[in-house]
Amino acid sequence: MGSCESFFFGPEPDGVEGANGQITKGLRVQTQYTIAEGGDGRWYMGTVQRLYAGNKCKICYDDGDSWTGNAREVWSLNGPPPGAPPPQAMPMGVPVVQGIPVNV
Incomplete structure (x- = not known):
């Protein structure tokens, strides 16, 4: 026989959307x-x-406590931390390499 949670909440999804990305079991x-x-x-x-x-x-x-609630309030430790600026794309173009002149 299935658990009471399955009866009330349906089948468990593979993932849900957290505050900073996908949340999985x-x-x-x-x-x-x-x-x-x-x-x-x-x-x-x-x-x-x-x-x-x-x-x-x-x-x-x-600490042994538990909580059930909206996944949008949950931050993955694998994603950017709370308050971090969004990642920025690297600028396109030719890389610049600086050199130090050497006397031969």
Whole structure:
């Protein structure tokens, strides 16, 4: 017999969209426990335990706590960190190489 979670939330997707990229089961992630929600404003790391339809995931944190919520609030430790500027493309053109004159 299947789990109750499968009954209520449907089959587990392969991935969901996180704050800085794709979130998959088993991925190391972090979330912020914001002051607005009664937290301390600190970031907490954990591992994704399950994915749900509707772009949701369950995290088991390193301190033993767990959370289930919107994956858009989850930051992959493999992606750019929170607050990082978006990556910029390398300029096109001929590379410039500088040399040092040497007396022979």
